[in-house]
Amino acid sequence: LAKTTQPISMDSYEGQEVNITCSHNNIATNDYITWYQQFPSQGPRFIIQGYKTKVTNEVASLFIPADRKSSTLSLPRVSLSDTAVYYCLVVMNNAGNMLTFGGGTRLMVKP
Amino acid sequence: DAGVTQSPTHLIKTRGQQVTLRCSPKSGHDTVSWYQQALGQGPQFIFQYYEEEERQRGNFPDRFSGHQFPNYSSELNVNALLLGDSALYLCASSSGWDSPTYEQYFGPGTRLTVT
Numbered sequence: 279l280a281k282t283t284q285p286i287s288m289d290s291y292e293g294q295e296v297n298i299t300c301s302h303n304n305i306a307t308n309d310y311i312t313w314y315q316q317f318p319s320q321g322p323r324f325i326i327q328g329y330k331t332k333v334t335n336e337v338a339s340l341f342i343p344a345d346r347k348s349s350t351l352s353l354p355r356v357s358l359s360d361t362a363v364y365y366c367l368v369v370m371n372n373a374g375n376m377l378t379f380g381g382g383t384r385l386m387v388k389p
Numbered sequence: 390d391a392g393v394t395q396s397p398t399h400l401i402k403t404r405g406q407q408v409t410l411r412c413s414p415k416s417g418h419d420t421v422s423w424y425q426q427a428l429g430q431g432p433q434f435i436f437q438y439y440e441e442e443e444r445q446r447g448n449f450p451d452r453f454s455g456h457q458f459p460n461y462s463s464e465l466n467v468n469a470l471l472l473g474d475s476a477l478y479l480c481a482s483s484s485g486w487d488s489p490t491y492e493q494y495f496g497p498g499t500r501l502t503v504t
């Protein structure tokens with residue numbers, strides 16, 4: 279299983295763009311990059327997934343360079359409610375594969 | 390449309406006791422996974438059930454067992470509780486054995502405290 283490395287914590291201010299980078303040097307051909315968000319005392323929530331280049335949805339953008347050894351989750355104009363833990367996962371796109379969570383990045387958004 | 394529900398919300402048990410946690414998957418989902426999340430750490434995979442069978446298992450001892458019912462709901466049982474079993478237990482559901490793995494929906498969890 280590909281191991282991921284991401285910053286332990288980040289601080290930001292309301293209205294700023296936040297970029298969280300994750301490294302996954304051992305990513306395999308069949309692996310997808312997936313990000314989850316978790317608020318205190320809640321279960322993780324899927325944010326975005328991608329394989330290569332750029333993926334954008336209503337919540338975030340995901341940038342993946344050609345070598346796929348890293349990825350960047352971009353949160354535009356964060357608000358206080360974006361304060362959470364963000365997990366970067368590398369997942370084989372086959373059913374039945376468990377999600378392997380690392381320690382995540384604790385994002386604190388300040389007013 | 391109800392999401393993943395778990396019961397109870399909180400539970401306090403004594404070391405050596407047994408506990409059963411319950412999970413109802415999101416409507417339309419037939420696969421249930423269980424995770425253990427210790428304070429300050431990411432969730433750790435326990436096992437996954439599909440068609441009432443355990444399909445995959447993480448690195449957890451046999452004290453952890455589970456069951457899936459015909460209506461797709463699931464139970465997690467932990468025997469001979471240890472202090473280290475204190476954690477948030479999360480249930481996640483997904484649709485179909487061959488659906489993309491990222492489409493897992495998590496419940497709010499059951500907070501288990503072992504004293």
